[in-house]
Amino acid sequence: MTSEPQTGKPQTSERQPAPSQLQRTLSRDLPAHEGQTVKLQGFLHARRDLGGVQFLVLRDRAGVVQCVGSGLELPLPESSVEVVGRVAAHPKAPGGYEVHLQSLRVVTAAVEPSPVELPKLDWHVNPETLLDYRVVTVRGLKERAALKVQAELVAAFRDHLIHEGFTEISTPKIVSAGAEGGANLFPIDYFGQPAYLAQSPQLYKQIMVGVFERVFEVAPVYRAEEHATSRHLNEYLSLDVELGFIESEEDVMDLETRVLAAIMARLAERAQPELALLGAALPEVPAHIPRIPLLEARQLVQEKYGHAVHGKDLDPEAERLLSGHYAEAHGSDFVFVTKYPRAARPFYAHPELNADGSADAELTRGFDLLFRGIEITSGGQRIHDHAMLLESIAAYRLNPEALAGYTEVFKYGMPPHGGFAIGAERLTAKLLGISNVRYARAFPRDRHRLTP
Template structure:
């Protein structure tokens, strides 16, 4: 059978074709010559395969190539099988050596160089494994919410005012008028609760914060949820509990190879994720770990210690921190007793991955809150208007997809959990 007549086989399918002739197409991942015998590693979307031949004119690494040959079992080859090359063809030759050696890349070696040359470094096996996990995570997010009666929405990313106030907005010139890149779809998803009752969105958001840390991005993928007719924030936390369980179930079924490659484990999600109030959390990390906590929130070390406590005492990688003070929450957070709110954060393996809670649904209460936060009500008219028309009690949350991906996979810097990250200093590629 000619190469043209053969159907393409993917590398992960080789075991099915032992003793048969196959056609592989992919990228020249690595190459070496040993005494006239040539070994080439071909990479395609499903993995890598070792191919062995002689007298081959091999192009530069990363060239697109085609190999036709017979499949043989080989215990030391990736996947336990290799291809004995019968014919070799260059489909599209690389014209320059890659600026980084893709098979030898590691996240802890020259990290800025890896990001500078992201157009090729993203092809690395570990790099694309992280992105594959994130793609499945997002798909599971969508699928589960739809089974619970949610509708996907799309909201503007060019806005006239910030959803949360503050100065962390990117200004733009909108035909001579001041405008901003959206820091959150919060106000729009609340409006859409009046339409579909349960809504979600998967979209980028923008934060003009001058962070230069391993946990922050200035553009990231936000997984947003909002649901109506709730009793209180417990309904929202229960939904996120079920959602996370569904996500981990899908990752277990579809990403075993990627987790194994990265040496990571998929967490068990408790039937009831532990809860602790912010004040009790401060007291716990102070008493147990002698770590003082000031301010209106937990600092990163306190988050880490709190997660360590629940991992050790309850075997949970997750913990909800509840009852945040108003000073630590945006104007739309529903007040609770005292000066607290019905807001919560979800911590996972030492870091916050979710912020959420119940929102104000009463128009008069909302206007009072806007005044208390010293915001200009005129800039929020398009949002506040809907609360005159019978908005139900509602709440929701947002998950940062990159941050969750990074913590799931043990990636030390969140920038490697995005194909083309935007941080304080990076606008390319």
């Protein structure tokens, strides 16, 4: 920042409008106003004095702009301000332009210094410090860039599904039973009755397949899992999809492939400034994302990397190794892991079918999608036959009465159907190279955090 402030009268014969007559200009639009007087409104992001020359960085919803002046009474950083000045090209200024100040008005002054200097925010410091002061740190340029990318991601998800004939739905977040069983439910007192926060809209979106055939929802879900890791949240934004009249889970994976391609195309078109700020590279979505059965995936990581997988699923290290293999051997940042065993899938997962059409006793048509070393999706084909569903509920030792409101619909001709759910924060974090998923949510809820 080596520019000099504008002094004296403007070097033009044009009559300059009064500040009250000026329409607000956003920082991104300055190139169209070179040599003109503009009015900007925003937040005082940073300031410094250099030998009587004052440099201000103003932040508005579109970006930042350097302003240069002298003899101004500057408020504390993060005050909201209005400035008027002439636009001039400057190669070292953000965006290549700066504003030579004619006036500055404090709209609302900050009453105390910010607890964190936003221009110096670093995601590698203690994350608890940044999250403790989230009401301020969420204003940081990288922080809001990540949330802007996520907003575009969600918009692309919604727009593409509507284009493919899906209907958006809204399902209850207070439920009488969990959609997936297990103990990871948050109990609540519902007027003296036991109830829970929904861990998934799964059962409701299946019911709605009988209404619209193709449905989706964008909404938070809740998991009472006592994790305290960089990849888990107890409340996160789930992008849920369900569609009817499918042949198998292959149709579901093909749909997710198209959705992901649409998301990346929109981000390339509408989030380039944010991607550049974060140094993020968008992946190429293959026309056919590679697919590997779970048992083969476990064998591959053991034989190639010497990593033995224990338990019924892939552990985080196995996910990382398998993703690395497909990135190296197939040039794909994505890989579907398919044919999950029943022990690793909920009661509604459709069993794999043998050659004679009978149900496989062990395997299901469930899948996960790995992206850059982490699971971002679970999905698959669901059971649509009423008798088969009741048998599965019994096999999982669940209470059929508690699920009666769900199973009832399968008496009335439900078509073969399936779907998936994407964790928006995980996908955002992996797209942008964010090491902690909590930075991909404005106000995260984890094992220890209920504020702000």
